[in-house]
Amino acid sequence: MKQGAELEVQKGKLTANKPFMLLISAQLVSNIGDWLYFLALLTMVGLKWQATPWEITALSLCMAVPMLLGGPLAGYLSDVLDRKAIMIGSDLIRAGIVAGLIFAGSLWQVYILLVAKGIMDVLFSPAKSGKLKELVPPAQMDQAIALSSSIEQITKIIGPALGGLLVAAVGISACYWIDSITYLISALILLAVPHAGKYRTARESNGEAANRSKGFQTFRREAGAGLKLISGMPVVLSGMIMLVSVLMVLQIADSQTVTLFREIPGVSEDLLGWCMAASGFGTLLSALFTARLRGAVRPLVLMSTGAILMGAVFASAAVITSYGDAGIWMNIILFGTFALAGTGAGLVFIPFNAMLQRRTPEAYTGRVFGTVNSLTSAAVILGPVAGGAMVTSAGPVAAFIVSGMLAAMLGAAMLMLRGRIEGSDETALQAVSEPVA
Template sequence: MTNELMVQVPRSLKYNRSFVTLMTAQAISNLGDWLHLLAILTLVGIRWNATPWEITFTTLCAALPVLLTGPFAGALADRVNRKWLMIAADGARIVIVGGFIFADQIWHVYVLLILKSLFDVVFSPAKNGKLKEIVPHEQLGQAVSISSVIEQMSKIIGPALGGLLVAAFGITWCFVLDSASFLISGIILLWIPGARVIQSASQKVEHVRKETAGVTPSGEKAAFLKDTMEGIRMLASLPQVGTSLILLAAAILFLQFADSQTVVLFRQLPGISSDLLGWCVAASGVGTLIAAMSVQKWKKAGHVVKMGLGTSMMGLVIGTAGMIVGVWPHAGLGANLLLISLFALAGVGIGFAIVPFQILLQEQTPEPMTGRVFGTVGSIMTASNIMGPVVGGLLVTSFGVVPAFICSGILLTLLGVMYVMIRRQKRNSMDGSLAAKSMVTGE
């Protein structure tokens, strides 16, 4: 009997070679998703002296395909061999990222960004589907959590590493190494099985798909809309998560007013070096990493309070950066070092705004609803990332880049302070209710 029980217990995920291989490939591929970001901003914003609207459109070219083609990419991942779909996506991105080396006009960058973003979208649902093929159902929640951590960390490490590469070796080498990252990821993926490993799980998934989606395109569209609405309803019903999502989406929106126009701000400094942007982005990434590693150790404050404080910190730093450039136009080494330090503090604020929300979402989302809830959150965050640069471009064009930064800073600071005050008010109200209940019941 003991032997039978031992056989039924799945081994640790670290012994699942297919899973470890997939996560390794994902880590390298996700890193490549973000490695090129700083190089493109430096190329377009500083070397080519692009206008605020051209910089805004650069951001939109990377974000819009994620918002518009996500459902179609998911449907494709359900119909073809996921292993080869991921390898094909990596292969295409090797060529596309390599094309940035030869881009000499801004419309070349637009086209390449759109193409790369399309294949970024294809990779993610194929990877998520592959998880279900190689991980037992009992370990799926743990596997999804590990995959989410890798994805979030790549958003932190990628731009920071890209900033260091641009500062140390130049833009071209950043594109070369980015292209190489997709090559390495594609080669690693050759070692995962192409066929399903967990047969029982795959049969259940197929059975559910047929019952809910049917075999017709209209049925699949209805199922997708139904799943989307279920994700929204679940978010609204989860304690703290729905309101925290509103805070984070607003914070990302306000942050993008300024963040999307950082290159324009730096151009106000005479004789600006392209290395400064790289070091600032790297410093921001380091700050976010520090916050991510320390946020769990600070247990006295709740997740929502940490988010509010992080948002306020971002606002104070961004507003200060705008004022420094406005009152210190002839910046030298001192101003450069101060800006790098401010970006590091902004990274800490970003970490305290985002990481607690991710933890809160993981803790309160039921496992069967993970995909729908996280998909809905991703769509909302993408919408904020799209709207922010548009408003930022409008502000910079109408009033100038320094007022846009100060406006962004004020909005973020007020948003964070307001949310901390509301959260404390709710907590005091709950404590008062509990005390009154105790007096009535005599407990």
């Protein structure tokens, strides 16, 4: 009977899963608004206010510090509290925070609002990952991750392009208003998502939970459960180390993209938005490509290939901008390089997220993803700090070249070590399965 039910799930269409489609619809709406807001923020601070490299770095820090400090706690809360309520509450509060950016008149006001929004982001992210695990059967998890990633990248194409048009036509404030409204729409859609998904596993009783919640040591153990699970899976652990390392070195340059664009004489204000859209198109291609593979290629191979591709593209972009002038050919070349960079990013992030969802028990999804979010946030903090220092001392071109070379070297190193890591992972799986057998 169980085999027949599983076969029926595998044959069914993921799009017929109404709760999952509601979750994805909420993501689609809010993601479009987020890219409008992000482009408006960079345009306001980087081009209109002419912020220094360190001031631009501070933007990334304000968004990442809450995730770094609160990731494990938010993951733990998403595993023991109502994930739906967490997501809806986060959406409603973020709607008010983004609306507050309309009235910000100084960088310090922007920083405070970004920290507040970051706190809500850190609560929402693991709750969404856990809810996805509740709503989707294991046989369709790769397809669900690919669809979610595709939507992210489609909105990355639409959002910045639309944002560039809105900034030019009606101003920056319109982008903030629209993003605020999209959070409200997302919250309304999430109201229809069930509190407990079909694939949610049993939780401990209220009495057991109360006993376990006593004392800081118990909480620290529970919050660290995500890292303990990851450490027991060598392929996942290695993928996470590579993901964090690549993200950190790429943030040296990526956080200063607007500074690099200022090096191009006569650059247009809407060029940044179009290049961000090209990056989203490249990552969308990666999502479609990995979905068709259906696990035929090992995740570490895809991640290594993506890191090498991104590294080569970042170094090339620096050379192009240092020797070219603004114009149609410069735009075409930059669109192409950003699309390739997006493709590489998709090959790094999407296979890792799919592997993490597949191998994480549903009851621990929040803690595992909270831990990963915390570590990636550390990379998002350290990278821009190094980038700000490098851009200030040597300029954005040197920062992009160094960042690209380091990313390519990390990808090559992982390719050489992959066989040994996968062998250790198979040994660990056998050690776990033998006592059960």
